[in-house]
Amino acid sequence: MRLTKRTLLGAGLSVLAAPLTAPILGLPEALADDATAPLVIGTNQVPRHFNGAVQSGIATGMVSTQIFASPLRYDDQWNPQPYLAKSWVVAPDNLSVTLHLVEDAVFHDGHPLTAEDVAFSIGVIKANHPFQTMLEPVSTVETPDAHTVIIRLARPHPALLLAMSPGLMPILPKHVYGDGQDIKTHPANLRPVGSGPFKFVAYKQGESIQLERFDRFFIPGRPKLARLVYRILPDQNSLVIATERREIGMLPFLSSVRDIERLAKVPTLTVTDRGFEGIGPINWLAFNCGKKPLDDVRVRRAIALAANRDFITGKLLGGVAKTATGPIVSGSPFYEPAVDLYKLDIAKADILLDEAGLKKGPDGTRFQLTIDYIPNDNDQQRNVAEYLRAGLKRIGIALQVRAAPDFPTWAQRVSNFDFDLTMDNVFNWGDPVIGVARTYLSTNIRKGVIWSNTQQYRNQKVDELLNAAAVETDLQKRKALYDEFQKIVVSEAPIAYINLTPYKAVYDKRLTNLPLSIWGPLSPLDEVAWAQGAAGAGR
Amino acid sequence: MSALIASKPAVRLQPVRSEAAPPMPSPAANPGLAALRLFLRNPSGLLGSLILIGLLFAPQPGPPIYGADPFEIVGAPFQPPGGDPVLGTDYLGQDILAALLQGGRATLLVGFSAALITVVIGVTFGALAGFFGGRVDAALMKVTEFFQVLPTLLFAMVLVTLFGQKIAITTIAIGVVSWPPTARLTRAEFLRLRGLDFVKAARAAGAGPLYLIGRVILPNAAPPIVVSATLAIGTAVLFEGALSFLGLGDPNVMSWGLMIGQNRAYALEAWWTVLLPGAAIFLAVLGVSLVGDAVNDAVNPRLRKRS
Numbered sequence: 058m059r060l061t062k063r064t065l066l067g068a069g070l071s072v073l074a075a076p077l078t079a080p081i082l083g084l085p086e087a088l089a090d091d092a093t094a095p096l097v098i099g100t101n102q103v104p105r106h107f108n109g110a111v112q113s114g115i116a117t118g119m120v121s122t123q124i125f126a127s128p129l130r131y132d133d134q135w136n137p138q139p140y141l142a143k144s145w146v147v148a149p150d151n152l153s154v155t156l157h158l159v160e161d162a163v164f165h166d167g168h169p170l171t172a173e174d175v176a177f178s179i180g181v182i183k184a185n186h187p188f189q190t191m192l193e194p195v196s197t198v199e200t201p202d203a204h205t206v207i208i209r210l211a212r213p214h215p216a217l218l219l220a221m222s223p224g225l226m227p228i229l230p231k232h233v234y235g236d237g238q239d240i241k242t243h244p245a246n247l248r249p250v251g252s253g254p255f256k257f258v259a260y261k262q263g264e265s266i267q268l269e270r271f272d273r274f275f276i277p278g279r280p281k282l283a284r285l286v287y288r289i290l291p292d293q294n295s296l297v298i299a300t301e302r303r304e305i306g307m308l309p310f311l312s313s314v315r316d317i318e319r320l321a322k323v324p325t326l327t328v329t330d331r332g333f334e335g336i337g338p339i340n341w342l343a344f345n346c347g348k349k350p351l352d353d354v355r356v357r358r359a360i361a362l363a364a365n366r367d368f369i370t371g372k373l374l375g376g377v378a379k380t381a382t383g384p385i386v387s388g389s390p391f392y393e394p395a396v397d398l399y400k401l402d403i404a405k406a407d408i409l410l411d412e413a414g415l416k417k418g419p420d421g422t423r424f425q426l427t428i429d430y431i432p433n434d435n436d437q438q439r440n441v442a443e444y445l446r447a448g449l450k451r452i453g454i455a456l457q458v459r460a461a462p463d464f465p466t467w468a469q470r471v472s473n474f475d476f477d478l479t480m481d482n483v484f485n486w487g488d489p490v491i492g493v494a495r496t497y498l499s500t501n502i503r504k505g506v507i508w509s510n511t512q513q514y515r516n517q518k519v520d521e522l523l524n525a526a527a528v529e530t531d532l533q534k535r536k537a538l539y540d541e542f543q544k545i546v547v548s549e550a551p552i553a554y555i556n557l558t559p560y561k562a563v564y565d566k567r568l569t570n571l572p573l574s575i576w577g578p579l580s581p582l583d584e585v586a587w588a589q590g591a592a593g594a595g596r
Numbered sequence: 597m598s599a600l601i602a603s604k605p606a607v608r609l610q611p612v613r614s615e616a617a618p619p620m621p622s623p624a625a626n627p628g629l630a631a632l633r634l635f636l637r638n639p640s641g642l643l644g645s646l647i648l649i650g651l652l653f654a655p656q657p658g659p660p661i662y663g664a665d666p667f668e669i670v671g672a673p674f675q676p677p678g679g680d681p682v683l684g685t686d687y688l689g690q691d692i693l694a695a696l697l698q699g700g701r702a703t704l705l706v707g708f709s710a711a712l713i714t715v716v717i718g719v720t721f722g723a724l725a726g727f728f729g730g731r732v733d734a735a736l737m738k739v740t741e742f743f744q745v746l747p748t749l750l751f752a753m754v755l756v757t758l759f760g761q762k763i764a765i766t767t768i769a770i771g772v773v774s775w776p777p778t779a780r781l782t783r784a785e786f787l788r789l790r791g792l793d794f795v796k797a798a799r800a801a802g803a804g805p806l807y808l809i810g811r812v813i814l815p816n817a818a819p820p821i822v823v824s825a826t827l828a829i830g831t832a833v834l835f836e837g838a839l840s841f842l843g844l845g846d847p848n849v850m851s852w853g854l855m856i857g858q859n860r861a862y863a864l865e866a867w868w869t870v871l872l873p874g875a876a877i878f879l880a881v882l883g884v885s886l887v888g889d890a891v892n893d894a895v896n897p898r899l900r901k902r903s
Contacts, residue, residue: 294861315865372672372689432843435687435861443847443858444688447669458847462757 094587095267095284096568099296099305101433103263103289106246109227110178111185115310115336118224118579123268123285124165125227125251126275128156128175128206129218130581131335133574135390137218140581141170141228141252141275142206151213151530156206162275164230165256170275172200177231179208181240187508190527191220191491213528215535216488222335224579225491228252254280254583264289274583281570281586300326300563308563309578313436314375320563327564332577337386337485337492338558340378340437342428342445345476346551347513350424354549355413359406360478361399361553363452364445368401370556373440377561381554383543384493386485390532393540396547406452415453423453429470429479432461437558438480445478468507482558483508487575489539494523497546514551634894641890647883651700651876664694666850674866686855686869687862695850696876702851703833704880706767710832713771715825718778719814725779726786727809737783744776749838756844763846770835778824785817819895826888830881837877852876 102116109121128142137145142156162170176198183192194214199207208217220226230252233245240246249257252275255268266287270280288305290296297316299305301323311317311328321328342364344351351357370378379387383396415423428445430438439460446456456478461467471479486492495501495508499515519542526538547554562578564571570584635641664670669689670681677684683692725736755769789795790813798812839845840853841860852873859869 313861315862319865368669435858439858440688443667444669446848447667447688447690450668460761460843460847462761462844 093283095286096282096306096582096585096587097286097288097304099288099290099300099308100310101289101291101293101296102310103291104266107249107257107260107266108229108240108243108246109224110182110229111241111246113187115579119309120266120268120287121227121249121251122223122253122576122579122581123255124249124253124257125223125229126162126170126253126581127223127226127228128158128221130223131219131575133331133334135334135575137221140223141175142221145218147218151215152210154208154210154217156208158204158206159275160204162252163273164233164252165250165271166230166233167273168230168232170228170230170252171203172206173203174228174231175206176200177235178226178229181229181234182226185240186225187506188225188486188491188495190494191216191225194528213530214490215530216490216527219335219487220491222487222576222579223253223581224335224576225486254581255285258284263291276583280581280583282582285582303565306565306568307578309560311561311563312434312558314373314377314559315436317377317559317561318375325566327566327571328561329564329571329573330559330561331573332562332571332575332580333560334386334388335487335575335577336560336579337389337487338482338560339381339384339386339485339554340441340480340482340556340558341381342441342553342555343471343479343481343512344551344553345474345478345512346515347474348477350413350415351426351477353413355409356415357550357553358399359409359413359452360449360454361550362402362406362409363448363454364399364553364555365401365448366399366555368448369441369444373444374436374556374559378556378559381557383547383554384496384552385489385539385543386557389485389489391489391536391539393536393543395540396544399550399553403451410452417453421453422455425455425457426477427457427459429459429461429467429476431467431480431482432463434482437482437556441555442480471511472505472507472509474504474511474513480555481508489523490527494527497542497551498523512551514546514549516545516549519545631894635890638890638893640886641894644883644886644888644890647879648887651880651883652704662694662697664691666690666695666698668694674862674869676866677868677872683872684866684868686859687866692855692868692872695855696852696872699850699852699855699873700876700880702763702849703836703853703877706763706770706836706851707829707833707880707884709767710770710774710835711825711828713768714775714778714828714832715821717771718775719782719821721775721779722782722784723786723809723814723817726783727790727805727813729787729790733783736779740776740779743773744780746773748773749835752835752839753842753844756839761844761846763849763851766836766839766844766846767832769839770832774828774831774835778821778828781820781824782817785820786813789813789816819892822895823888823892826884826891830884830888833877833880833884852880 100119104116104120105112107117107120107124109117109125126141128140129137130140132138141158141162143159144157146155158172158175164170179192179195179198183195194210194212195208196211197209199209201207230250233250234240234243247260254271254274256271258267258269260266268285270283274280290299293313293316296308297320300308300320303325317328320326344357346352366380370380382394382398385392410423417423428442430442442458446458449456470476483496484492496510497514497519498510499520501510502513503509522538522542526535529535529538567588569586569588572578572580572582572585574580667690670691671685671689673685673687673689675685681691681693686692721736721740725733752769752773756765759765795808795812798808803812836851837853837856840851840857843857845851845854845857855873856870863870
């Protein structure tokens with residue numbers, strides 16, 4: 058009995074103390090005065106593998122963009138820049154793009170990179186990448202000589218140049234991946250060979266990834282860093298503490314309000330929101346339009362009117378996030394601000410629900426709904442879902458929060474239409490064809506596929522607009538099509554847009570040439586360097 | 597302990613008194629009352645009971661008196677205590693005091709229900725194994741050992757993950773993982789008691805096994821089981837806290853564990869959001885523990901032997 062009692066008391070104390078003792082994992086501090094010091098990049102995402110040709114997402118992308126080079130890269134103004142392609146020509150009829158490749162690019166194993174590898178990679182991506190619309194119009198790829206690639210299109214495809222970005226079109230070595238094995242499970246996905254600035258050294262599953270400078274990188278004098286080390290710490294608090302202690306030099310994809318506020322106060326760190334224009338992340342509330350009563354647009358509008366976005370962005374998210382007004386992020390050239398804004402209006406929401414025939418019961422409740430959210434993202438997902446429980450109670454909707462123990466459970470529910478409402482965090486991926494259309498096209502209602510049209514939203518006009526915009530090469534006309542699309546979709550509300558996910562990247566102030574292009578942390582870090590003589594603590 | 601020593605002379609004096617008064621002596625006629633008296637004489641037991649009664653009854657009139665829905669958003673998040681609301685707000689702007697009052701109900705309910713499950717399963721297994729012995733004992737103890745070697749928290753996490761984050765599932769999961777010690781304790785008591793003369797006498801008088809287990813042995817094996825059940829409440833409360841802390845609580849039922857779990861990420865910026873529910877759990881477990889200890893002293897078999 059004694060033992061039991063003491064254990065109980067001890068455990069009682071540890072419940073009190075546990076939240077205050079964050080685990081700190083020791084690793085030698087990066088020494089910036091040594092030019093060969095590694096840049097330690099902190100992440101809580103565990104990549105399945107490092108082959109960005111068959112896997113989307115930031116976990117794979119962050120590493121894949123360092124190991125593999127792509128035909129093009131981008132500056133911070135959405136302008137394509139030469140990378141593996143030293144120049145490119147879009148044919149006047151918009152039905153082909155010719156790439157002229159650099160001549161001295163080699164893979165990490167010494168094989169020269171040729172047009173064959175580019176053609177092979179485009180084929181692999183078209184067949185395997187989850188973004189099916191990205192290369193769908195590509196009909197054939199011709200290789201007239203070793204350093205020329207002609208991409209032929211079945212119809213104009215203005216998103217193609219953006220699809221040649223580092224995160225979306227890694228060029229794979231054909232002599233490694235073309236051996237007939239299934240690309241998605243190819244052993245080289247975990248021991249990748251690319252032509253990018255850093256070569257793969259080692260991966261400790263779920264712990265760290267080590268990359269090393271590739272001496273024969275095709276851009277002379279780069280990369281400037283000797284080594285990259287990705288430290289995987291599943292606990293967000295440990296990441297933040299390690300960054301404060303300068304054990305981590307770069308912490309991309311930080312979205313927790315308190316963590317941002319905390320690290321912004323550290324004098325040795327730079328916190329920036331630049332570098333996420335390309336990804337274009339939106340945190341939103343999705344409705345299952347295939348389910349009663351959410352198939353009624355009045356019900357969806359009522360919920361959108363009751364979701365007080367000013368409170369969410371101003372109070373819950375502490376003012377660090379911008380309000381999202383529509384399906385396209387405000388940093389995109391296609392953004393249309395003149396849409397329904399769904400300002401908080403309880404009275405109007407009540408009227409809409411009454412009109413829909415959903416009267417209040419004697420206890421003030423009209424009906425019950427559930428809400429799901431992506432686990433492990435408290436600020437953007439869980440807290441907003443829990444806030445909505447209180448917010449929707451005001452219009453007589455009893456909202457039950459359904460927690461999911463892990464990401465696959467949530468994805469399983471949502472992709473199989475087993476939900477009423479769900480919070481979601483979806484990326485624009487630069488061009489609406491790549492990241493926006495997938496959520497609204499009725500042809501993209503694919504059961505079991507997450508981040509397809511899981512809302513089961515169907516509108517023929519929207520389909521027509523999206524398909525027309527996908528092939529429209531005139532920027533102004535294309536924008537006009539997307540403007541109309543945005544107005545319809547916001548008005549019909551298959552999704553209530555909450556906020557732009559306030560991703561920030563944190564960098565040690567001793568780093569120079571930060572990756573601030575539209576793809577930010579998903580672009581090659583070949584220019585980043587430790588500042589000369591910037592060493593020393595206490596700065 | 598002091599109560600135990602102080603009461604010893606009374607044991608010695610007793611036979612003299614019982615000779616003087618032929619009807620059954622009062623302590624033996626009502627051992628429960630005697631135990632209660634001993635319990636109340638124990639200061640730590642009294643303190644524990646007071647804490648528990650306080651915690652049990654504070655939640656009951658809580659909502660009517662304080663009148664706040666713990667899930668309602670009353671203001672900006674992270675308002676410190678001392679303003680309005682009195683104990684501040686949490687990460688969503690929910691009222692901490694309302695959550696503490698309402699949350700105690702769920703937490704203690706989970707504690708008592710899980711302890712009940714523990715006792716029911718544990719006593720059934722232990723009693724059957726200890727009474728019948730032999731193959732029955734071996735089989736039942738194999739099952740018990742199987743559950744005993746499973747890491748309890750991990751197993752509970754698996755159960756909650758599989759069957760969903762509902763408060764009922766949490767309660768069952770806690771009960772299912774924490775019964776083996778009770779089973780072993782019960783079995784030990786049964787093994788000790790079944791060979792004693794009064795059991796043999798009852799058997800000789802023709803009592804069947806069910807009667808022997810339920811009416812003859814169990815009442816005599818009860819004291820340590822009661823004590824372990826009391827402590828099981830504390831363990832269950834902690835378990836609920838631990839599961840919620842790991843993010844496996846029921847998000848639709850306010851409990852102290854849920855408060856800690858949900859606010860944990862903000863502990864450094866807003867200490868009150870985790871410290872206050874943490875203190876409530878600490879008090880509850882302390883109260884249960886003190887009561888369990890006092891019950892142990894009060895119903896100690898050495899005191900019962902005098903009857």
